[in-house]
Amino acid sequence: xxxxxxxxxxxxxxxxxxxxxxxxxxxxxxxxxxxxxxxxxxxxxxxxxxxxxxxxxxxxxxxxxxxxxxxxxxxxxxxxxxxxxxxxxxxxxxxxxxxxxxxxxxxxxxxxxxxxxxxxxxxxxxxxxxxxxxxxxxxxxxxxxxxxxxxxxxxxxxxxxxxxxxxxxxxxxxxxxxxxxxxxxxxxxxxxxxxxx
Numbered sequence: 405x406x407x408x409x410x411x412x413x414x415x416x417x418x419x420x421x422x423x424x425x426x427x428x429x430x431x432x433x434x435x436x437x438x439x440x441x442x443x444x445x446x447x448x449x450x451x452x453x454x455x456x457x458x459x460x461x462x463x464x465x466x467x468x469x470x471x472x473x474x475x476x477x478x479x480x481x482x483x484x485x486x487x488x489x490x491x492x493x494x495x496x497x498x499x500x501x502x503x504x505x506x507x508x509x510x511x512x513x514x515x516x517x518x519x520x521x522x523x524x525x526x527x528x529x530x531x532x533x534x535x536x537x538x539x540x541x542x543x544x545x546x547x548x549x550x551x552x553x554x555x556x557x558x559x560x561x562x563x564x565x566x567x568x569x570x571x572x573x574x575x576x577x578x579x580x581x582x583x584x585x586x587x588x589x590x591x592x593x594x595x596x597x598x599x600x601x
Contacts, residue, residue, distance in 0.1 A: 415457070418449070418453070418457060419457045419458075419468070421447055422443060422447060422449070422454055422457055422458065422465060423465060423468045423469050423472065425443055425446050425447045426438050426443055426462075426465045426466070426469055427469050427472070427505070427506060429442065429443070429446065430466075430469070430505035430506070430508075430509070431503065431504070431505045431506070434505060435466065435505060435508060435509065435513060438462060438465070438466070439462065440454050440455070440461050440462060440465075443465070463515075463516070466509045466513065466515065467509075467515055467516060467517055469506060469509050470506070470509040470510045470515060470517055471517070471525060471527055471528075472506075473503065473506040473507070473509060473510045474510060474525070474527045474528050474530070474531055475527045475530075476499070476503075476506075477496070477499050477510070477531055478527060478530040478531045478533075478534055480495045480496075480498075480499050481495055481496065481531065481534035481535070482534055483495070485534065485537060485538065488538055488588075489538050489539070489542070489555075489584050489587050489588060490584045490588075491538075492534065492535060492538045493559060493580055493583060493584050494580070496535075496559050496563075497559065497562065497563060497580060500563040500567075501563075504567065507563070511560060512564070519532065520532075532552065532556070535552050535555060535556050536548060536549065536552045539551050539552040539555050539587065540552075542587055542588070555583075555587060558583050559583070562579055562580065562583070
């Protein structure tokens with residue numbers, strides 16, 4: 405390994421260590437607790453070292469964590485694909501429940517990461533593609549992309565309202581089953597009626 409390769413490797417490892425520490429701290433105490441000062445103390449780097457890797461500070465660290473989260477969610481959704489809409493819905497909700505702070509960085513907190521744009525990172529597009537993969541076959545004559553956005557919005561709404569204690573906990577499974585049934589019912593209509601929209 406050349407000296408230049410070693411420098412690149414060391415730099416990559418330092419950046420990963422910073423992101424990992426941020427994720428762990430956020431899951432334990434929330435993103436408000438994640439500061440460059442606290443991270444520097446945790447991983448024993450100076451704040452200038454953190455800023456040399458992430459010039460935009462906490463926002464850039466949180467975006468890097470979110471990108472890791474998108475990769476993890478895409479993998480979880482791909483693994484659940486065989487289960488159809490029910491499998492994808494369950495995997496999405498399970499991911500959000502297991503990693504709430506990461507989910508917030510991905511979908512709730514302000515971020516420069518944007519969906520549905522020309523410059524949207526591929527790993528983010530992969531998440532939408534996994535959702536689209538189970539919705540497209542049931543879309544019938546409806547726009548599959550729009551229907552996927554509605555499905556995704558519904559899952560996100562359930563996750564967010566459940567986490568905020570806005571919905572009755574005893575009906576959680578029934579709500580998710582209803583979402584799956586509604587989208588599955590759409591498939592049945594499109595298969596039995598040539599004029600179904």
